[in-house]
Amino acid sequence: MENWSRSATTSQRLIEAMNATHMKQADLARATGLSKGGISNYVMGRYEPKSDIISKLAKALNCSEMWLMGYDVPMERQDKKTPTEEPKLSEGEKIMLDLFR
Numbered sequence: 001m002e003n004w005s006r007s008a009t010t011s012q013r014l015i016e017a018m019n020a021t022h023m024k025q026a027d028l029a030r031a032t033g034l035s036k037g038g039i040s041n042y043v044m045g046r047y048e049p050k051s052d053i054i055s056k057l058a059k060a061l062n063c064s065e066m067w068l069m070g071y072d073v074p075m076e077r078q079d080k081k082t083p084t085e086e087p088k089l090s091e092g093e094k095i096m097l098d099l100f101r
Contacts, residue, residue: 010070014068020061032056033056034053
């Protein structure tokens with residue numbers, strides 16, 4: 001397990017991400033399906049969002065979940081998918097694809 005230190009609060013990071021994306025609390029509520037009151041509580045630091053909420057917030061704000069939780073990691077979301085090679089097509093598949101296009 002990695003030893004990551006927290007450098008900021010979730011509340012501070014929420015405000016920073018909202019400013020970076022020009023989102024208001026109402027916009028974030030609509031984007032996540034959370035209540036405006038809930039968003040306000042997280043922004044004000046009254047409550048810490050649980051992991052499922054962090055995931056929704058990070059996705060809506062296009063930032064890393066770990067960054068949003070205050071850890072000293074890059075803000076940018078990391079694509080969880082690993083790059084894969086394109087599948088090899090048979091000659092028949094290539095012809096069908098060309099005909100389709």
